[in-house]
Amino acid sequence: QVHLRESGPLMVKPSETLSLTCNVSGFSISSDYFWGWIRQPPGQGLEWIGSISHSGSTYYKPSLKGRVSVSLDTSKNQFSLKVTFVTAADTAVYYCASGDGYRTPYYFEHWGQGTLVTVSS
Amino acid sequence: DIQMTQFPSTLSASVGDRVTITCRATHTINTWLAWYQQKPGKAPKLLIYKASTLESGVPLRFSGSGSGTEFTLTISSLQPDDFATYYCQQYDDGLNFGPGTKVEIK
Numbered sequence: 461q462v463h464l465r466e467s468g469p470l471m472v473k474p475s476e477t478l479s480l481t482c483n484v485s486g487f488s489i490s491s492d493y494f495w496g497w498i499r500q501p502p503g504q505g506l507e508w509i510g511s512i513s514h515s516g517s518t519y520y521k522p523s524l525k526g527r528v529s530v531s532l533d534t535s536k537n538q539f540s541l542k543v544t545f546v547t548a549a550d551t552a553v554y555y556c557a558s559g560d561g562y563r564t565p566y567y568f569e570h571w572g573q574g575t576l577v578t579v580s581s
Numbered sequence: 582d583i584q585m586t587q588f589p590s591t592l593s594a595s596v597g598d599r600v601t602i603t604c605r606a607t608h609t610i611n612t613w614l615a616w617y618q619q620k621p622g623k624a625p626k627l628l629i630y631k632a633s634t635l636e637s638g639v640p641l642r643f644s645g646s647g648s649g650t651e652f653t654l655t656i657s658s659l660q661p662d663d664f665a666t667y668y669c670q671q672y673d674d675g676l677n678f679g680p681g682t683k684v685e686i687k
């Protein structure tokens with residue numbers, strides 16, 4: 461069974477970079493699947509941010525492209541998210557997740573518990 | 582960019598009711614659609630993918646249908662554990678979630 465767990469700072473200052481890591485256990489991230497990040501502002505719906513394939517191909521939400529990046533660290537079996545130049549609008553619960561796909565990511569079968577990141581000075 | 586809408590946004594129902602949630606896409610997405618259930622403070626849970634395929638372990642009272650631009654999630658007999666928010670998600674072109682439908686106790 462795949463287990464995912466997010467870690468990283470809970471508070472980030474405006475204009476700085478938000479960095480989160482997803483630690484994966486029970487499965488090698490370089491073997492298969494797509495690995496992604498989804499966020500949910502307080503009281504609002506879900507927003508896909510970006511995904512990375514097990515081979516390192518990346519896919520991003522068009523409106524966030526240029527400000528976000530997702531990367532793999534196969535030696536630690538983890539993947540990461542960076543969001544640059546954050547504003548209050550980036551305050552959200554951030555989830556890491558994994559799922560199926562073929563050339564592009566599809567849906568998410570396994571999810572982390574989520575971590576609330578607040579952007580505030 | 583494919584946008585998703587869901588209705589109703591809130592649904593009041595009783596245990597035992599048959600419940601139907603509708604999801605629409607602005608462009609055809611064939612059957613590249615998933616449904617999730619989310620409870621407060623918890624991560625979403627995948628229920629259905631490819632519009633009608635039930636994820637392993639999901640109760641048979643959940644079913645999905647549709648293709649093209651209109652899809653439905655049906656709960657045949659609502660159970661106490663089913664009160665939650667439901668999201669659809671397209672994966673035909675990028676990934677986009679619908680705004681969600683909250684199923685609350687009547």
